[in-house]
Amino acid sequence: LRGNLRTETGEVPFEIHSLDTENSLANIFQKKGLKLFFKAEEISGEARYRTGKGWFFDLKLDIHELGLEEVKWINPENLSGASGRMKGRIEFRADAQNEIHLQADLGVGPPGGLLQARFFELLKPYLPEPALRVRLEEVLAGKVLVGFKDASLKMELLESDIMKIFFHIAVPDYNLNLNLNMEIRIDEKNGFRELAELAGVLK
Numbered sequence: 001l002r003g004n005l006r007t008e009t010g011e012v013p014f015e016i017h018s019l020d021t022e023n024s025l026a027n028i029f030q031k032k033g034l035k036l037f038f039k040a041e042e043i044s045g046e047a048r049y050r051t052g053k054g055w056f057f058d059l060k061l062d063i064h065e066l067g068l069e070e071v072k073w074i075n076p077e078n079l080s081g082a083s084g085r086m087k088g089r090i091e092f093r094a095d096a097q098n099e100i101h102l103q104a105d106l107g108v109g110p111p112g113g114l115l116q117a118r119f120f121e122l123l124k125p126y127l128p129e130p131a132l133r134v135r136l137e138e139v140l141a142g143k144v145l146v147g148f149k150d151a152s153l154k155m156e157l158l159e160s161d162i163m164k165i166f167f168h169i170a171v172p173d174y175n176l177n178l179n180l181n182m183e184i185r186i187d188e189k190n191g192f193r194e195l196a197e198l199a200g201v202l203k
Helices: 025-029 068-074 117-126 130-140 191-198
Strands: 002-007 010-015 018-021 034-039 043-050 056-067 085-095 100-108 113-116 145-148 150-159 162-171 176-185
Touching: 002 068, 025 034, 025 043, 056 068, 068 085, 113 117, 117 130, 117 145, 117 176, 130 176, 145 162
Parallel strands: none
Antiparallel strands: 002 010, 018 034, 034 043, 043 056, 056 085, 085 100, 100 150, 113 145, 150 162, 162 176
16 A cells, blocks of 8 residues: 655655455444554554544554654654654554543664754753753754764653653763653643644644
């Protein structure tokens, strides 16, 4: 299956090597839904989908090895010039009751890769130690791209208005080894879903 993924920044070509169903296509209208298995060059996974009044969509995605440069279309402004081989797993579910589940465990192992220096600006408010902030300023000074040894991101939507995030990145050239635990709360229930819709993620 070949096609173009239509994004906010243009079309991105994709290819799925195999697509199989566990049950009849008619199950897309049934209670348990239609279960699909798919495989591409760098990813594989399974999805379950039911249409109609009680619709739901359930996705489990395994990333075997995907270059950061291949996903810069997600956010060209911040991912241009990025490199590194990413592995991990993403689980996502949405349904007619406005319930949404998101869990991700992603990482780039050694030898690492490159990120835009301004990416680290996002981390500054979360650094409690003055020495770390000084070191981060050194990273940002006059740099466009910064090399890193390894990085990992774990995130989970605990409730419709609470997201837990763990982020790690090591930048040996600046003796920087960051480990950040964050819990993001939104005052409004289903706030993350609405933000995702506004951002075009759920289109």
